[in-house]
Amino acid sequence: MTSARSADLVTVGGIEWQLVVGMEVHAQVATRSKMFCACSATYQGFDPNSHVCPVCLGMPGAMPVINQRAVEATIATGLALGCRIPDTAVFARKNYTYPDLPKGYQITQFEYPLCVDGRVDIPLPGGDTGTIRIRRAHLEEDTGKTTHEGGSSLVDLNRAGVPLMEIVTEADITSAEEAYGFLVRLRTILRYLGVNSGDMEKGALRCEPNISVRTAEQAARGAYGTKVEVKNLNSLRAVRAAIAFEHNRQARVLAKGGSIEQVNMGWDESRQITVLQRSKESSDDYRYFPEPDLPPLRISPEDIAHIEAGLPELVQAKEDRYVNDWGVRPAEASLLASERPLATWFEAAVAAWGGEDGKPQTMALWVTTELLALLHRQGEGQDLRQIADIRVQPHQLADLLTALADRQINNNTAKQVLAAMMETGEDPNAIIEREGLALVSDTSMLDAAILEIFEANPDEHARIQAGEMKLLGFFMGQVMKATRGQADPQTARTRLQELLGSGS
Amino acid sequence: MAAPDLATLTVSGARDGLRSGTWTSEELTTGYLERIRSVDPSVHAFLHVADELALAKAAEADRVRAEGHGEPPPLLGVPLAVKDVLSTQEMDTTCGSRILKGYRPPFTATAVERLQAAGSVLLGKTNTDEFAMGSSTENSGYGPTRNPWDLTRVPGGSSGGSAAAVACGLAPGALGTDTGGSVRQPAAFCGIVGLKPSYGRISRYGLVAFGSSLDQIGPLCRSVEDAALLLEVMAGRDPRDSTTVPEPVPAYSRDLDGDVSGLKLGVPEEYFIDGMQPEVEGRVRDAVEHMAGLGAEIVPVSLPHTDMALPVYYLVVTAEASANLSRYDGVRFGHSAQAGSMTENYRQTRAQGFGDEVKRRIMLGTYALSVGYYDAYYLKAQQVRTLIKRDFDRVFEQVDLLICPATPTTAFEIGDRVDDPLSMYLADVFTLSVNLAGVCGISLPCGTDAAGLPVGLQLIGPHLGEQALLNAAHAYESTTDWHTRVPDPIA
Numbered sequence: 005m006t007s008a009r010s011a012d013l014v015t016v017g018g019i020e021w022q023l024v025v026g027m028e029v030h031a032q033v034a035t036r037s038k039m040f041c042a043c044s045a046t047y048q049g050f051d052p053n054s055h056v057c058p059v060c061l062g063m064p065g066a067m068p069v070i071n072q073r074a075v076e077a078t079i080a081t082g083l084a085l086g087c088r089i090p091d092t093a094v095f096a097r098k099n100y101t102y103p104d105l106p107k108g109y110q111i112t113q114f115e116y117p118l119c120v121d122g123r124v125d126i127p128l129p130g131g132d133t134g135t136i137r138i139r140r141a142h143l144e145e146d147t148g149k150t151t152h153e154g155g156s157s158l159v160d161l162n163r164a165g166v167p168l169m170e171i172v173t174e175a176d177i178t179s180a181e182e183a184y185g186f187l188v189r190l191r192t193i194l195r196y197l198g199v200n201s202g203d204m205e206k207g208a209l210r211c212e213p214n215i216s217v218r219t220a221e222q223a224a225r226g227a228y229g230t231k232v233e234v235k236n237l238n239s240l241r242a243v244r245a246a247i248a249f250e251h252n253r254q255a256r257v258l259a260k261g262g263s264i265e266q267v268n269m270g271w272d273e274s275r276q277i278t279v280l281q282r283s284k285e286s287s288d289d290y291r292y293f294p295e296p297d298l299p300p301l302r303i304s305p306e307d308i309a310h311i312e313a314g315l316p317e318l319v320q321a322k323e324d325r326y327v328n329d330w331g332v333r334p335a336e337a338s339l340l341a342s343e344r345p346l347a348t349w350f351e352a353a354v355a356a357w358g359g360e361d362g363k364p365q366t367m368a369l370w371v372t373t374e375l376l377a378l379l380h381r382q383g384e385g386q387d388l389r390q391i392a393d394i395r396v397q398p399h400q401l402a403d404l405l406t407a408l409a410d411r412q413i414n415n416n417t418a419k420q421v422l423a424a425m426m427e428t429g430e431d432p433n434a435i436i437e438r439e440g441l442a443l444v445s446d447t448s449m450l451d452a453a454i455l456e457i458f459e460a461n462p463d464e465h466a467r468i469q470a471g472e473m474k475l476l477g478f479f480m481g482q483v484m485k486a487t488r489g490q491a492d493p494q495t496a497r498t499r500l501q502e503l504l505g506s507g508s
Numbered sequence: 509m510a511a512p513d514l515a516t517l518t519v520s521g522a523r524d525g526l527r528s529g530t531w532t533s534e535e536l537t538t539g540y541l542e543r544i545r546s547v548d549p550s551v552h553a554f555l556h557v558a559d560e561l562a563l564a565k566a567a568e569a570d571r572v573r574a575e576g577h578g579e580p581p582p583l584l585g586v587p588l589a590v591k592d593v594l595s596t597q598e599m600d601t602t603c604g605s606r607i608l609k610g611y612r613p614p615f616t617a618t619a620v621e622r623l624q625a626a627g628s629v630l631l632g633k634t635n636t637d638e639f640a641m642g643s644s645t646e647n648s649g650y651g652p653t654r655n656p657w658d659l660t661r662v663p664g665g666s667s668g669g670s671a672a673a674v675a676c677g678l679a680p681g682a683l684g685t686d687t688g689g690s691v692r693q694p695a696a697f698c699g700i701v702g703l704k705p706s707y708g709r710i711s712r713y714g715l716v717a718f719g720s721s722l723d724q725i726g727p728l729c730r731s732v733e734d735a736a737l738l739l740e741v742m743a744g745r746d747p748r749d750s751t752t753v754p755e756p757v758p759a760y761s762r763d764l765d766g767d768v769s770g771l772k773l774g775v776p777e778e779y780f781i782d783g784m785q786p787e788v789e790g791r792v793r794d795a796v797e798h799m800a801g802l803g804a805e806i807v808p809v810s811l812p813h814t815d816m817a818l819p820v821y822y823l824v825v826t827a828e829a830s831a832n833l834s835r836y837d838g839v840r841f842g843h844s845a846q847a848g849s850m851t852e853n854y855r856q857t858r859a860q861g862f863g864d865e866v867k868r869r870i871m872l873g874t875y876a877l878s879v880g881y882y883d884a885y886y887l888k889a890q891q892v893r894t895l896i897k898r899d900f901d902r903v904f905e906q907v908d909l910l911i912c913p914a915t916p917t918t919a920f921e922i923g924d925r926v927d928d929p930l931s932m933y934l935a936d937v938f939t940l941s942v943n944l945a946g947v948c949g950i951s952l953p954c955g956t957d958a959a960g961l962p963v964g965l966q967l968i969g970p971h972l973g974e975q976a977l978l979n980a981a982h983a984y985e986s987t988t989d990w991h992t993r994v995p996d997p998i999a
Contacts, residue, residue, distance in 0.1 A: 064717075065615075069750055107834060108837065296751075
């Protein structure tokens, strides 16, 4: 943990209550087939129990076979989170009984996970950096879904056996904002790797914070309060709100002399409060033991090197490169790197336009302001990844900025042209030509227009000739009006001065 | 046709007769089905007889042979029986348990599939101790099987149905499963050959799991050659069972040369214990002498952790079983109590569906894995299991194979041990180390006791040492006639 950040404190009864949060994140691994069988891992939008087979139904005699893709995706995630990859990982059985767990045990990893001891650095508001240590990341199978309807329970096992990565942090998070920042960064990394959609609403990414509070005195001797696990969090905002709520609630309970029970709470989104879900009277006994149907996974240094070589440039490295190599300002760099498709688009545009002399920063501004504004207006949500689907190609934006730099068009025209490009996908030059938007910098045409204006405004012409130079603005306006705004301002000004005989 | 003597017919004999046209598969299959109808009411080796299906497959096999395109598959038209813990899509699979009454699997076990692909005809499913938990077949939820040598005695278990069926000629060969001796011990009790291959040699896919790290499918038959034949058909890597080994499968039956000169045979002192039946020790010592006479070098050896095998086995196997049997919850298949609440339905389904021995083992295993006991029981057992494995590793640096008894006694009386689980567990005391170590073992007849009951000789080989194991067994068998003895006809 760094000291350069501010922990959330709640003061109740004259005591400051510090927040301590550890996070368990479950991320469905985006593979085509399930973790231990060949069934499709797509489970939403299909008839219940249509994506099932003897293995994921837990039929007698059926045996699991490890999905190698899921293992690779988990190792890739571990590497991206700075984890160590031990040479042996072992699947284990976690025993408990529920109808949506067909075998009566979940195949997971217990003593020997795929990834251990990582860390994630996250930017915090105010320029601070937080470090959240990753205790482990392991691979397991998802359960099915039970719905209770009119007194009976219905089980859909389409989701049973979908690969699930569990990422567990140390209790390093000390503010709701930091928890939010951690999850944003984690989600970005998962999306960069293409291992998870990051969709919390649909349950592809699930976060369960373990929340406790303690006094400074407790903290000084390394003691922790009793932790409460919060479930049913369907958005990043909900995670942040639930942590803040629990922080306050626990502080108040303790300040009044009460005690915190080790329980599971659920988040009530409509009321913005946590409610008791299940009390853990005795600690669960899952009777873990090594899965005898699956030999231990041996992971060689070559395997790891191979996966590492296939890793994309990750978010932090991109951000740093934009700032250090291209001179992009941190604010734009951070936004551009936050989603891989956006970064890819931006990099292609820079490649098309050139990376010299402040051009990347100009491009960065155009992308983050104009292009994203248009994208936002066009799309339903604020998903920056939709940039991959827009009609404007990166090289077309480069062409537009070239036209602007060459003063073929002015800034306002460039924005109009970009809007048109978003609609049609046409090249900017085609639009400029067809719509007659090119700036007039033909001096003979401008001269003719200026002389006409002098004739039409003899009074003003006389006054400016007499030295009333503030009328220059009046004549510039007249020129612009006459050319419908397409005169190149700089050329127009030069010609005006020339024809007034005051060019010297 | 020359009518085959089904009481003595072997798998290879049946195959040869089919090849030579001495009999057709339909004739053979009809003969076995009739024999089952007349004899099995007294023995109760079968839980399910697939009359029509078997006859249809036999007719198809005869047709394939008549059409005669190229080399026919190795077991074309040969009738076989299969223990009811192996999944068969075409027949119910109950595992000898009431909880799976009427359960028809949606797929067939790989080993059975391979036998079928080799052309064999399945006669039916044989009786077993419930979920293979037992040493006498008395724990079957559908009544015990009787030993064809003496109907008041047990056939051994848990593959007692398969052993009894082969012993009295209801099938020339059958599949069993061996978790702690469940192929070798009933083979010994019934005077036939039973092979427990190395762990990973035959796919377990479709074998309803009891102790997953110990279970292995094995053939029960009338000759070592038959065991080799069935093994080579079933063995080999299966992508559906990650614990199968990739090593190629030798042509075991072709390479049986019966030459044991210079073979080093270890006699483990720990396998001759106080309290074993003197006649068993006598016959096995005779067999050791016989092997020496054939040219084998006899070497006294020691497996010092043998006495810990029984407790280790019962901790490991019950722990695994407790998880393996969690899926029988009355939700998706098998018996369901249809009781009120979810929890109540679980409780009643399992209370009604499982027998006492299964419940006992689920409780033992659950206990061994529980927080606070895991280290003292499950973990400790795994550590000692490693020591037992090392015993075998070391001894196989000194000798090629081990020779010892398969069981401490011959077949005991039905009802004798049902109320005393510990004495029942002792029936496997010479076989279960082999499963803990993952090595291979074979049991074959080597004599009889005063009551005329068969005594089983056990040979043990290293992991994937099946060829040498079968060779030595074949050498003994081909120079003795114990395997040719059959029980008196059963009316």
